[in-house]
Amino acid sequence: MFLRWMANSMFYAAFGAVFGGLISVMAGYAFDKFQFRGKDSFFGIVLVGVLIPNTATVLPMYLLASVFGITNTIWAVLIPVLCNPFGVYLARVYSAAYVPAETLEAARVDGAGAIRSFFSLGLPMMLPGYVTIALFQFVGVWNNFMLPLVMLQDQQLLPVSVGISIWQGYAVPQPEFTPLVITGSLLSIVPLLLAFIMLQRFWKSGLTAGSVK
Template sequence: MSTTTISRPRQRNGANPPAPRRGSSTKRTTAGGGLASKLTVNGLLIIGCAYMVVPVLWLVFASTKNAADLYGTSAYAFGSFSLFDNIAAVAQQDNGLFFRWLANSVLYAGVGAVFGGLISVMAGYAFDKFQFRGKDTLFGFVLVGVLIPNTATVLPMYMLASVFGITNTIWAILIPVLCNPFSVYLARVYSASYVPGETLEAARVDGAGPIRSFFSLGLPMMMPGYITIALFQFVGVWNNFMLPLVMLQDQRLLPVSVGISIWQGYSVPQPEFTPMVITGSLLSILPLLVAFILLQRFWKSGLTAGSVK
């Protein structure tokens, strides 16, 4: 019995080319879509950075100009390098009143950051870890307070300050900044992210009370969140304008934001005030830059709280 072997015919070169792999087109599409998304995201980031950095750059260039250079040179060109002359003029105006305004802003913002941030952290910690009657209702009022703009509360606070006779005093500014609804909300988020309930339960077993547990365990664990809240409080109080404008009449108690606005009003009939307004604005942002640079390792970690479970 013979066996016949059938051989497959040879393929000519170029005939029946191998079919392309199915994944290659998908990879090209994914690569094209990834490139487009990167360009979009980076473009938006560049626009956002320019929106924030360009005014500061203009402030740096303009602070080197005198009143004539401000209107006779390009916006982003150095003037006659009158920066030190402008600083000297700011220091000499009204016997150095600008630096009194700067010290007032540091006082108001510092108290609001340190003590106001601590109160907010304590409140957020209590809302997260404690169980008490009306907890959800009270926290609902906190969320409502987040939605109310600060300018809408200025007049009611002025009425209350008038009743207690503390208008035109530093207490009219310090007391309202001791607590912020948004900071309380953030503190509750940080407490849920940083402080595990098992650690507090172990502390209770060891005999630690609620206050000791907070200051010995809760607050150190929430320190990145506390620093972040304190920075938000510092910036918010530093930029606060309406509250001191309504509460204070004594110029020696004004913060730098209101003081510069007064000089801005003087610059309309007296153009020589314009370089001082610009230079004072540049000097007024230096404390904010110093605070963010010194505390950046804390607020960078605090901003990512709750992003990873």
């Protein structure tokens, strides 16, 4: 079961990092470059979302998932990780630092629409920011405990964080589970270390964005 839990965690975290990070970058880019009615109010709601801890949203999300009948499915975990208010905030900062308005104006003069300008110019320029946001999202989803604990009952769908917690509960009456808990906890941080090592050149440049003119 441990290998299955590790695979589940990898899938949930990778999905959240790639697609959740992309949605955050697109939203941050839109808040920075576009003018629309209620822009400041919507961004204020995003900032309020940054202040709300994830554990406070688990019960409302469970009630919503129950209404749509997706509890105890992978969608109960995948859909919530697509929304990351802190990632949207960071993406707006990166967009302001990395994407000059003059470049987008030149693209519009050449006939590029908003979507093409983003994918051809904005996203490549914001790549360090995207990788940084994706890495934060990967770590956050990998360490997520409350959401899958509440949403999932099938052990085949559990991430490694919840699985090791179950083993820890077994270790009290059955001490032979203690080595499994210790070894599993050690192995569970290996993907995080690999992610930081492989992406360090991107997230280091992303974290220093705007610090030097």
